[in-house]
Amino acid sequence: MKFKDNVPIYLQIESLINQQIIAGKYTLGAKLPSVRDLSVQLEVNINTIQKALNELVQEQIIFTKRGRGNFVTTDAHLVAQLKAQLIHQTLENMDESLQAMGLSKQEIAHYLKLYSQERMGLDDQNFTN
Amino acid sequence: MKFKDNVPIYLQIESLINQQIIAGKYTLGAKLPSVRDLSVQLEVNINTIQKALNELVQEQIIFTKRGRGNFVTTDAHLVAQLKAQLIHQTLENMDESLQAMGLSKQEIAHYLKLYSQERMGLDDQNFTN
Amino acid sequence: MKFKDNVPIYLQIESLINQQIIAGKYTLGAKLPSVRDLSVQLEVNINTIQKALNELVQEQIIFTKRGRGNFVTTDAHLVAQLKAQLIHQTLENMDESLQAMGLSKQEIAHYLKLYSQERMGLDDQNFTN
Amino acid sequence: MKFKDNVPIYLQIESLINQQIIAGKYTLGAKLPSVRDLSVQLEVNINTIQKALNELVQEQIIFTKRGRGNFVTTDAHLVAQLKAQLIHQTLENMDESLQAMGLSKQEIAHYLKLYSQERMGLDDQNFTN
DNA sequence: GTGGTCTAGACCACG
DNA sequence: GTGGTCTAGACCACC
Numbered sequence: 343m344k345f346k347d348n349v350p351i352y353l354q355i356e357s358l359i360n361q362q363i364i365a366g367k368y369t370l371g372a373k374l375p376s377v378r379d380l381s382v383q384l385e386v387n388i389n390t391i392q393k394a395l396n397e398l399v400q401e402q403i404i405f406t407k408r409g410r411g412n413f414v415t416t417d418a419h420l421v422a423q424l425k426a427q428l429i430h431q432t433l434e435n436m437d438e439s440l441q442a443m444g445l446s447k448q449e450i451a452h453y454l455k456l457y458s459q460e461r462m463g464l465d466d467q468n469f470t471n
Numbered sequence: 472m473k474f475k476d477n478v479p480i481y482l483q484i485e486s487l488i489n490q491q492i493i494a495g496k497y498t499l500g501a502k503l504p505s506v507r508d509l510s511v512q513l514e515v516n517i518n519t520i521q522k523a524l525n526e527l528v529q530e531q532i533i534f535t536k537r538g539r540g541n542f543v544t545t546d547a548h549l550v551a552q553l554k555a556q557l558i559h560q561t562l563e564n565m566d567e568s569l570q571a572m573g574l575s576k577q578e579i580a581h582y583l584k585l586y587s588q589e590r591m592g593l594d595d596q597n598f599t600n
Numbered sequence: 601m602k603f604k605d606n607v608p609i610y611l612q613i614e615s616l617i618n619q620q621i622i623a624g625k626y627t628l629g630a631k632l633p634s635v636r637d638l639s640v641q642l643e644v645n646i647n648t649i650q651k652a653l654n655e656l657v658q659e660q661i662i663f664t665k666r667g668r669g670n671f672v673t674t675d676a677h678l679v680a681q682l683k684a685q686l687i688h689q690t691l692e693n694m695d696e697s698l699q700a701m702g703l704s705k706q707e708i709a710h711y712l713k714l715y716s717q718e719r720m721g722l723d724d725q726n727f728t729n
Numbered sequence: 730m731k732f733k734d735n736v737p738i739y740l741q742i743e744s745l746i747n748q749q750i751i752a753g754k755y756t757l758g759a760k761l762p763s764v765r766d767l768s769v770q771l772e773v774n775i776n777t778i779q780k781a782l783n784e785l786v787q788e789q790i791i792f793t794k795r796g797r798g799n800f801v802t803t804d805a806h807l808v809a810q811l812k813a814q815l816i817h818q819t820l821e822n823m824d825e826s827l828q829a830m831g832l833s834k835q836e837i838a839h840y841l842k843l844y845s846q847e848r849m850g851l852d853d854q855n856f857t858n
Numbered sequence: 859g860t861g862g863t864c865t866a867g868a869c870c871a872c873g
Numbered sequence: 874g875t876g877g878t879c880t881a882g883a884c885c886a887c888c
Contacts, residue, residue: 349478350878358571365573376860387880392862400787408609409645409860409887428572433586436565442487443557444494451587457562458580479871480795516796516873607736608886616829623831645888686830691844694823700745701815702752709845715820716838737863763875774865779877796872796875 343384351386355394363403363414364425374404374412472513480515484523492532492543493554503533503541601642609644613652621661621672622683632662632670730771738773742781750790750801751812761791761799 345354362368374380377395381388395412398404403424404412415421440450474483491497503509506524510517524541527533532553533541544550569579603609620626632638635653639646653670656662661682662670673679698708732741749755761767764782768775782799785791790811791799802808827837 348482352878353477361568361571361573365571367573377862378860388861389881390879393878395861406861407888408862411860425572429569429574429582432565432568433582436561437586437590439490439561440558442490442494443554444490444496445558447591451591453558453562454583454587457566458583461566461576462580481871519872522871606740610886611735619826619829619831623829625831648887651886683830687827687832687840690823690826691840694819695844695848697748697819698816700748700752701812702748702754703816705848709849711816711820712841712845715824716841719824720834720838739863764877765875775876776866777864780863782876793876794873795877798875 343386345386352390352394352397355380355384355386355391356397359394359398360403360424360428363421364428368414370414370418370421371416372414373410374414376411472515474515481519481522481526484509484513484515484520485526488523488527489532489553489557492550493557497543499543499547499550500545501543502539503543505540601644603644610648610651610655613638613642613644613649614655617652617656618661618682618686621679622686626672628672628676628679629674630672631668632672634669730773732773739777739781739784742767742771742773742778743784746781746785747790747811747815750808751815755801757801757805757808758803759801760797761801763798 345351359368359374368374374395375383377388377391380386380391384391395404395406399406399412401424402417402420403415405415406412437450440453445453474480488497488503497503503524504512506517506520509515509520513520524533524535528535528541530553531546531549532544534544535541566579569582574582603612617626617632626632632653633641635646635649638644638649642649653662653664657664657670659682660675660678661673663673664670695708698711703711732738746755746761755761761782762770764775764778767773767778771778782791782793786793786799788811789804789807790802792802793799824837827840832840
C-alpha cells in the first residue's frame with residue numbers, strides 16, 4: 343500500500359476503511375482484520391493503525407470488543423449517513439477546487455458531463471486534450 | 472484565510488496561487504504581492520510563504536527577480552498546461568474517491584448529473600440533454 | 601453486566617464482590633457462585649473471574665476449599681473493617697476530586713447537602729435538621 | 730507526579746488538566762505549558778502527554794495553534810458546563826458506590842453529613858441547618 | 859490470539 | 874521554540 347506524502351497516514355487509513363465499509367467490503371457487524379494484520383497488510387506501524395481505528399471508534403463507525411477485535415457498527419443508518427456525507431464532501435471539494443480556478447458553473451457542468459461520457463464510453467479516452 | 476489542519480500550509484498556499492494564476496487573477500508576467508504582503512494577507516509566517524513560492528519557482532510557474540519580487544511566468548503554454556493538469560487531477564481524484572466507495576460508473580454519472588443540476592439551478596439545465 | 605472501559609475488569613469484579621459481601625448479599629461463611637457461574641452471569645471469561653477471586657483470597661475476604669468452591673470469610677471483624685475502609689475511601693476520593701477542582705470546604709459541604717436533599721426527595725428530609 | 734496504577738496515565742492527565750482549568754489555574758484563553766514542559770513536570774513521555782491533550786482538544790476544552798502551543802478555550806459557558814458535569818459525576822460515583830455497599834439513602838445522607846462536619850471542624854458547621 | 863498503554867527517539871511543519 | 878507524525882519495541886489485560 344502506498345500513501346500520499348502530504349497527508350497523515352493514519353487519516354488515509356481512516357478514509358480507506360471508511361470507503362471499504364461503504365463499499366460493502368466489510369458488512370454491518372463484520373470483524374475487521376486485527377491491528378497486527380492491518381499493520382502487515384498496509385506496511386504501517388501498529389501504533390499508526392491504532393490511531394486510525396481510534397478515530398473510527400470515536401465516530402462510532404466501528405467498536406471494539408476487548409480481546410476479540412474491532413467490528414463494524416451494526417447501525418445501518420449510521421453507515422448510510424456516512425456514505426451520503428462522504429459523497430457530498432467529495433463533490434463539494436471537486437466543485438470548490440474547480441471554482442477556485444475561475445471556472446463558471448456552466449464550464450464545470452460541461453467538464454463533468456464530458457468526464458462522465460468518457461468514463462462511460464467504450465474506449466479509454468484521456469481527459470486532457 | 473482558513474487552512475485545513477491536516478495538510479501543510481505551504482502546500483495549500485502553493486495550490487492557492489496556482490489557482491489564482493489559472494483563474495487569471497494574476498496575468499502572464501504580472502507581479503505577485505510581496506512575500507511580506509502575502510504573509511499579512513494570509514496570516515501566515517513569512518517563512519511559510521517563502522517555502523510555497525520556492526515550490527512554484529521550481530515548477531517554473533513563477534520566477535524571481537532578485538530585489539524586485541516574484542512574477543508569473545510569461546509562458547502561456549505552461550499555464551494552459553497547468554490548468555489542464557489541475558482540472559484533470561481534480562476530476563480524477565473525485566472519480567477515484569467515489570469508485571473507492573464502491574460506486575459504479577453509472578452511479579457516479581448519476582451523482583455528477585444530479586450535482587450539476589443542483590448547482591445550476593432549474594433555469595439552466597444544459598447537463599440533461 | 602456493563603464494565604467501565606478504562607479500568608481492568610478483574611478489578612471491577614473484585615470491587616463488585618467486595619460490595620456484595622458488605623451489602624450482605626453473601627453472609628459470613630456463605631458460598632460464592634462457582635467460577636463458571638460467575639463467568640456466565642457477568643459475561644466475562646473464566647480466567648478474569650479467577651484473577652479477581654485470587655485478589656480477594658489474598659485480602660482474606662474469601663477463602664477457597666479445593667474442589668468445593670469459594671467462601672466468604674467467617675471473620676465478622678474483617679468485613680466490618682473492610683466496610684469502614686471502603687466507605688472512608690469513597691468519601692475521601694470524592695472530597696479529593698472536588699478539592700482538585702478548586703472547591704472550598706464550604707462549597708463542598710454545600711454541594712453534599714444539596715445532593716443529599718435531592719436524593720432523599722422532599723418527603724423525607726432527615727438531612728436538613 | 731505519581732499516578733494511580735489501575736487507570737491509564739493519559740486519562741489521569743486529562744482529568745488533572747480539566748481540574749486545573751476548572752479551578753482557575755489556567756484562565757480562559759491561557760496558554761498551557763508546552764508538551765515538552767508537561768512531559769518533564771509530570772515525568773511522563775511526550776506521546777502520553779500528546780494523547781491526553783488530544784482528548785481535551787476533541788472535547789474542545791483546549792485548542793491548538795500551530796507552532797505556538799495549546800490554549801484553554803475562550804468559551805466560559807463550556808468551562809462552566811464542564812465544571813457542573815464533573816461535580817455531578819463525582820457525586821454520582823460516590824453515591825453509586827455507597828449504594829452498592831447496601832447503604833440506604835438515610836445512611837448515605839448521614840455519612841455525608843458526618844464527613845462534612847469533620848472536614849469543616851467544630852467552629853463552622855454551616856452544614857447542619 | 860485480541861486490543862491498549864507507554865516509552866524512546868527520529869523527523870517534519872510552523873513561528 | 875511550538876505541536877504532529879511515525880517507528881520500534883516492551884508490557885499488560887482479556888479471550
